[in-house]
Amino acid sequence: MKETFLLDGSTIPFEPGQTVIQAALAAGHYIPHLCYHPEFKPHGSCKLCTVKINGRTVASCTMPAEAGLQVESEIEELNALRRSLVQMLFAEGNHFCPSCEKSGNCLLQALGYDLEVHATGFRHLYPDRPLDASHPDILLDFNRCILCELCVRASSEVDGKNVFALSGRGITKHLIVNAESGKLSDTNISLTDKAMQVCPVGVILPKRVGFSVPIGERRYDQRPISAQALDDAPRQTDAGGNCAACEGTP
Amino acid sequence: MGNDLETAAHPEKLRRVAIDPVSRVEGHGKVTLLLDEDDRVHQVRLHIVEFRGFEKFIQGRPYWEAPVMVQRLCGICPVSHHLAASKAMDMIVGATLTPTAEKIRRLMHYGQILQSHALHFFHLCSPDLLFGFDSEMAKRNIVGIAATYPEIARQGVLLRKFGQEVIRITAGKRIHGTGSIPGGVNKNVSIEERDYLLKDIEQVVAWSRESVGIARQLFEQNLDLYNNFGRFKAHTLNMVRGDGALDLYHGGLRARDMDGKTLFDHYDYSHYWDVIFEDVKTWSYMKFPFLRSLGPETGWYRVGPLSRVTQCDFIPTLQAEQARVEFLAFNGGSATGATLGFHWARMIEMLHAAEVIQDLLHDPDLQGNDLVSKGERQERGVGVIEAPRGTLIHHYKVDENDQIVRCNLIVSTTHNNQAMNEAIRQVARQYIDGRKLTEGLLNHIEVAIRAFDPCLSCATHALGKMPLEVELLDVEGDRVDVLTRSSDGSFCS
Incomplete structure (x- = not known):
């Protein structure tokens, strides 16, 4: 008999060592998130996955699951805070979805739609962040960075290359390239690196791909992110190998 | 071609009347008139009061982003910018388009011509043309048309809708799609999508033919007014196919002077700057292009449907060609030089667009899967297209890192800048000079501007120290x- 906790009134089983978000996604319950990635250690920086546990707000990606927890996620109070967080991310960078080739495949944009972010909310900072187009096959558009550090983690933990890092503090914190020149062309990054696959927004892009996927066939054109996040999560199965939460999903 | 009403000798002594904003056009502009105490006109100017800056902020962006980014110049004919930029980027990537890619782009473009011309004639201009230039102002709009001429309004709305559907199927969205990419397109047209469009195309062709009839009737019923309103002689510029046919997607440049003498023909547009130059004036955000061989004072010209339909050798679709021949022959050819002849020519082009769409929908190449090509990478790309409002030029320079370092756009309405100013000065001479001003009289000025179907938001590109x-x-x-x-x-x- 697995131990369980309650999420918005539903019973969620969990394995020892799982976090609240891991157990929730595995059981087919979506909690909005941005910097969390099932293949990497929790980071806890974007705070989109914040839930209320026994009246306290905590990041569900770093909170270990415990028996008997009373977890609230799908409540207006938290969704309002999540909307504000997404609005702040949009205001902090230069996110021009209309001409961004990541549109339709962008986690931040998809979250904005899913959380019904209909207005700007905050005054845009319009930072000046020049592109790094020095590499022959890869383009870096720092304007869209949300500091999730997924590229930093992927390049370090999977690729073993340490191509990326964060520098500065507070509002001046920014993504840098670990090369003396600061240019991507002076690193050993390659198109097949894990760091090329994990950027949730349009910062790290293979060159000359652009808008080759037509509207209607992009990742979030057909189904919202809340449905697709469940597809990516490892699922809990019962003793017979069946996954109740997987029913009806492709 | 005098510019005698451009600048008054003593403006400080004159009364200023402004039409601000000019209505039922795309974008924001105003007209100022300076009149003396006897209501004599001394100065008339069309001012474009928007500032855009696309040529500046596209700098540094990757070249494959341009066709999607620059189309945001406009919400009425974004496809024109989408395709002109794509054609420039075809040169950058050294591509020769596959038959499928070129035909899908043509389908997208003629869908755009259809919807834009329908929007302009029915939604924006029919209130002036059907009710009268100085008719009751409260009624002089599309709602008034829908109440008085419900069938005409319905056809206008449905013609535009069909054009928008062609764009949606080829570009992914009705407005600001992504279908055209450097070297080709990102999708073909499926059998289901083709059949969806085919079921309405005969009706669309029939309505377009009737629209040509409406334009002709307007001339027949008001011959003096339509022949002479804002009439002036102008040089012309347009693109033609290799055999001289009307081609709105690709061809060479043809310029003729106001007496019909050819200045250049089938000119390779990738060197447009050898024949066209842009002048800047202190009182407008819009530049003033001119034909180099004639100079800035007298080298201005007219682009758009009237130039295209009168200067091409023939239209390569049956019904539109017949309509063109009738247009040229009407009343000894008088409509071909009339400012209001724009409307008739525009409807002939709409009929042509409907026929081209019909032909393309029966072409099996639309279902092909060979969508993109590329060749030897180039540093510079020029794309020219005949947009609904006239010749549209996009010019980019891209560095070795794939970033755009220079961009120049000469937009259809910019070509027509001096011609529009000349038209409103002519109207001011004809209708306003020495008379007490009324709203109806001032609307005559706007009627002349609307005949050109200007897109003022697209056209404002002067950069630097703005007045x-x-x-x-x-x-x-x-x-x-x-x-x-x-x-x-x-x-x-």
């Missing part, structure tokens, strides 16, 4: 102070 005027008004709206920056950057108050 600006800031007015401080009191609570009654009276001017307390004014600060003016001239084109040389100096301020005066």
